[in-house]
Amino acid sequence: MANIEISYVISEGLSFAYWKGEQSGVVFNRYSGDTHLINLMTLYVLQNIMQSPTSSTQVSEALAQAFDLECDEELERQVKHLLLQLSRQNLIRHQT
Secondary structure: OOOOOOEEEEOOOEEEEEOOOOOEEEEEEOOOOOEEEEEHHHHHHHHHHHHOOEEHHHHHHHHHHHOOOOOOHHHHHHHHHHHHHHHHOOOEEEOO
16 A cells, blocks of 8 residues: 655645744734744744645655754654644645
8 A cells, every 4th residue: 555645735814923033933823813823943844835735754854954954753753743733723734
């Protein structure tokens, strides 16, 4: 059986704010009214997904390159966990 990767897209109705030099930003969902404080790495992940539908492997590779990390199984595990959290918070969704 082939290993099929899920691609993620940004949920509709999100607005982002971050300040140069800061290590965090905020995401506001105008449909739910929820505001989320996010760290710099999560902001980078969301911006990456916003550019085009993205899989967890692609996110891991982009993070490794941008933050000078080793793209290994541990990073992939952490990225999958982050994507699950972002999905549960309705910030991203599976591409349909």
